[in-house]
Amino acid sequence: MSEHEPESWDQHRNRARALRRKRTENHPGGRSGRIVVKVSPAERDEIVAQAEAGGVTPARLLRDAVLRDDPPYTAEDLRELITQLFRAQTALRAVGTNLNQMAKATNTTGELADDLAHTLAAVRRYADRVGEVVDHLVPDGL
Incomplete structure (x- = not known):
């Protein structure tokens, strides 16, 4: 992959997994539910960048942001x-x-x-x- 060639989703996912600092606790029965969220390329890039900065996957970033106990503001x-x-x-x-x-x-x-x-x-x-x-x-x- 060249410097200017965009990274595939699989490549990103693998890299994000490698960067992850800690594992999300297992959920009893696993996590079988799936929600698809459509985003623009710019939004995807921002989500990916924030996930990388936090050392988590994009899915975990979004899950944690939505399900947190004390959202900072509505x-x-x-x-x-x-x-x-x-x-x-x-x-x-x-x-x-x-x-x-x-x-x-x-x-x-x-x-x-x-x-x-x-x-x-x-x-x-x-x-x-x-x-x-x-x-x-x-x-x-x-």
């Missing part, structure tokens, strides 16, 4: 968090524009703008809010 939570991040991004852009205008005025006149403290406080508020949203998304940190 799909609705995720949509709300994404909405909040977009709002914060928009607000930070507006504040950034204000800071650029103040910097230009300061460079031109040599005097600080009167509302600089207010603008910097807004930057801190929005940055703190973004941090809260990210902390909610990744509660245990990176």
Whole structure:
């Protein structure tokens, strides 16, 4: 197989098995059920990459993600968090524009703008809010 030739599913499965750090506990009676999930090539690549990074098979990665006892957030939570991040991004852009205008005025006149403290406080508020949203998304940190 060349460097640019895609890996077959069997080749990946064999490599993932070799990389697996620990075996999933046997289930009484075995695991005979099968669910087929269709994904795009990009989604497949992402699942495979995450499985490899975790040292597990793609099947185990998906099973563990779905059947975990304490899912970190629901799909609705995720949509709300994404909405909040977009709002914060928009607000930070507006504040950034204000800071650029103040910097230009300061460079031109040599005097600080009167509302600089207010603008910097807004930057801190929005940055703190973004941090809260990210902390909610990744509660245990990176």
